[in-house]
Amino acid sequence: MVLRVAVEGYSLGEIELELIADSLKEHIEKELGFKTTVSISELSIQRVGGSFRS
Numbered sequence: 088m089v090l091r092v093a094v095e096g097y098s099l100g101e102i103e104l105e106l107i108a109d110s111l112k113e114h115i116e117k118e119l120g121f122k123t124t125v126s127i128s129e130l131s132i133q134r135v136g137g138s139f140r141s
Contacts, residue, residue, distance in 0.1 A: 088121040093129035102132055 094107055108125045115123045 088115070088119070088123045089126070090115070090123065091126045091128050093131075094127055095129075095131045096133070097135050098132050099135060104130055 090111070092111070104127055107130070108127050112123050112125045115121070115125070
């Protein structure tokens with residue numbers, strides 16, 4: 088399976104494109120059982136400040 092995706096999200100710090108693609112690939116392969124290639128065509132990560140408390 089080959090996926091081309093656009094990713095939008097929020098983060099407290101820097102995130103590498105390859106880390107997102109690899110994570111998506113691993114989860115899809117685990118759930119569906121298909122050998123997968125993930126290509127991120129668009130990436131929009133908005134950095135947010137502060138810390139989260141539980």
